[in-house]
Amino acid sequence: MKRFIAFVLSFIIFSCSTDDQINAEYSEYITGNSIDTDINFMPEEIYNNNEAQEPSLTLKLITSEEFPCINYIISTTEFTSGNEIIIRFDDIIKPEWCFTAIGPAVSYLDLPENTKKVTFINGNVVDQYAVEINQEKVSITRIEKNFTTSLYPTTFRIPENSFAYICGTNTDNTNIYNDFLALLEQNPDFVEFEFEGEGRIPYPESSDGNWVNHPSRFFLYSDVGEFANLANILSDFSSENIEENSGVTILIQGWNNIIYGSWIQN
Numbered sequence: 129m130k131r132f133i134a135f136v137l138s139f140i141i142f143s144c145s146t147d148d149q150i151n152a153e154y155s156e157y158i159t160g161n162s163i164d165t166d167i168n169f170m171p172e173e174i175y176n177n178n179e180a181q182e183p184s185l186t187l188k189l190i191t192s193e194e195f196p197c198i199n200y201i202i203s204t205t206e207f208t209s210g211n212e213i214i215i216r217f218d219d220i221i222k223p224e225w226c227f228t229a230i231g232p233a234v235s236y237l238d239l240p241e242n243t244k245k246v247t248f249i250n251g252n253v254v255d256q257y258a259v260e261i262n263q264e265k266v267s268i269t270r271i272e273k274n275f276t277t278s279l280y281p282t283t284f285r286i287p288e289n290s291f292a293y294i295c296g297t298n299t300d301n302t303n304i305y306n307d308f309l310a311l312l313e314q315n316p317d318f319v320e321f322e323f324e325g326e327g328r329i330p331y332p333e334s335s336d337g338n339w340v341n342h343p344s345r346f347f348l349y350s351d352v353g354e355f356a357n358l359a360n361i362l363s364d365f366s367s368e369n370i371e372e373n374s375g376v377t378i379l380i381q382g383w384n385n386i387i388y389g390s391w392i393q394n
Contacts, residue, residue, distance in 0.1 A: 154214065154247065154254055157207060161218045162251030165193035167202075170279040171239055171266040173286050173330055175385040182384055183286050185266070186236040187213075187246070192277075193233075197226035200233035211244035213237075239266075248276050265327055282327035290321075291355065291382045292331035293345045296338025298375030305342045308365055308378055317354040318347045331381060339375055359388045366390040 151158065168190045173183035189202055201221040207214040220233055241261055246268075248255040256271035257278060264285055268278045293312060295305045312318050323329050323346070334341045349355045358380055370376045370390055378390035 151252055151254060154249060157214055157216055157249055158252060159216070159218075160251060161216070162253075163191075163202070163217045163220050165191045165220065165233075167217070167248065167250075167276045168192060168279050169276060170328070171268070171283045172236070174236060178385070180384050180386050182288075185239045185241065185261070185285075187215075187239045189215075189235045189237065190279075191220065191232040191234075194230050195220075195233060196228075196230060197223055198229045198231035199223045199225075199227045202233045202235040204235065204237065206237060208240075211242050212247060213240070213243055213245070214247045214249065216249040245271075250275050280328040282325070284323045284327045284330055286330045286383045287321075287348060288383060289350070289352075289355075290346060290348050291358075291380055293347065294332050294335050294379040294381060295342050295344075296335030296340060296375075296377050297342065298339045301374060301376060302340055302342075304369055304376050304378075305340075307369065308362075309345060311361060311365065312345070312347060315354065317351040318349050320345060320347050322346065335377060335379070338377060355382065355386075362388050362390060363393075 170188050170190075171185065172188045173185050175181055175183060189204070191200075191202065200223060202217065203219040203221050205216045205218055207216070215237065239261075243259045243261060246257045246259055253274050254272065255274050255276045257276075258269040258271055260267040260269075262285075264287075266283045266285065268281055268283075270278065293309065295308065297304050313320065331346060332344055334343050362378060362380060366378065370378075376390065380388040382388075
C-alpha cells in the first residue's frame with residue numbers, strides 16, 4: 129500500500145513539474161485569455177475563391193461546442209518559432225449578423241510546409257503535436273493533449289494533375305455511373321489511382337444526396353488539354369444519357385479547383 133501511495137505521489141509530482149516546465153517555456157505567449165470549449169483540428173487544403181488555383185494547406189480549427197449561429201469566429205493569435213507554430217486561443221466572437229443555423233465556430237490558419245510542431249495555448253494549458261508534411265500526406269502525432277483533438281492522424285494531400293469522378297444516380301439508372309467511368313478508363317491520358325493506406329482522403333469519397341451514392345474514383349492526367357476536354361465530353365454525355373429530374377449527377381473535381389458538372393453549362 130505504501131509503495132502504491134508513493135507511486136501515485138511521484139506521478140502527480142512528475143506531472144505537475146512537467147506541466148510547469150512546459151508553461152514556463154511558453155510563458156511569453158500566455159496572457160490568461162481562454163475559451164470555454166475544446167477544439168478539434170485537422171489539416172485541410174482549401175481554395176481562396178472559385179477561380180482555378182492550386183490548393184493552400186491550412187489547419188482547420190473546429191469548436192466542440194455548437195453555437196446558435198454558424199458564423200461565430202474563433203479569435204486566435206499565431207506565432208512562429210523556427211519550424212513550430214504556436215496558436216493562442218483568445219476568444220469566441222459573436223458575429224454582428226447571425227447566419228441562423230446551429231453549428232461550431234470554425235477557423236482556418238495557414239500551415240507552412242516546413243512545420244514540424246504545433247503548439248496550442250488556452251489560458252495556462254498547453255497542448256503539443258508533432259507534424260510531418262510531405263507531398264503525399266500530413267501526419268500528426270500527439271505530444272501533450274488536454275483540450276484539443278486531432279481528428280485524423282494522417283491526411284492525404286491532393287495530388288497535382290489529379291481529379292475525382294463523383295457520380296450519384298437513381299435506383300433505375302445506376303448504369304450511368306459505369307458508362308461514364310468507361311469513357312474515363314478508355315482515355316490513355318487518364319490513369320486511375322487509389323490513396324494507399326489509412327488516412328483522410330481529400331476528395332469526396334462518394335456523391336451525396338442521391339438515391340444511390342456511388343464511390344468516387346480518382347485519376348491522374350498527363351495532358352492538361354485532355355482534362356480540359358472533359359468539359360465537352362461530359363456535356364455531350366449528359367445531353368445523350370441524363371434526363372432532366374432523373375436523379376443523376378456527375379461531378380469532375382480537379383485538383384486545381386476546376387469543376388465540371390453534368391448540370392452545369394461547361
